Amino acid sequence: GQQLNQSPQSMFIQEGEDVSMNCTSSSIFNTWLWYKQEPGEGPVLLIALYKAGELTSNGRLTAQFGITRKDSFLNISASIPSDVGIYFCAGQPVTGGGNKLTFGTGTQLKVEL
């Protein structure tokens, strides 16, 4: 099945650094969401974006819905050890998709103390 392209695939960062990851698609989406998944758990919703160009923050997390509606990025400022996990973008397709989700391939974040 289709998956959105996320980059980077994985990253090691120092505690306190800022992190940036992005997600691209060949198709237009109406909604972009960002989830975080930790081992043994399901994805947890971080941020939802509903309008092209929208910039939304949730604590140290900031995400933007790209103007072309084909991409989104997520920034994490001042990373801490508990930020470790896999971050997934997910989009809701334009045509007849409702709220069904197409997920990205994931970005694995590892924090060096």
Added chain:
Amino acid sequence: ETGVTQSPTHLIKTRGQQVTLRCSSQSGHNTVSWYQQALGQGPQFIFQYYREEENGRGNFPPRFSGLQFPNYSSELNVNALELDDSALYLCASSLGQGEHQPQHFGDGTRLSIL
């Protein structure tokens, strides 16, 4: 804690067997979606149920089937299990099927096929 609960947490089956996975949605959520997450991949949409009717299906064969009950809980059934069916099966619930209704996930059932 999303309030979405799935059972069992782990399951081991052999090829050709049948399996039923269960999901209780978050209180008040009338829409349940099922996803398959293979190791190292993002979740893939299987199907969605809204008010006890199937409401969209991903690229999965008919041996993947489901039900939704009047209390909005749901089951995923898989017949004639194959080795490639080994995966984490995730259930997500939402307050409706509209675009502005984000899905909230349970912790999944880890299915292993021997």
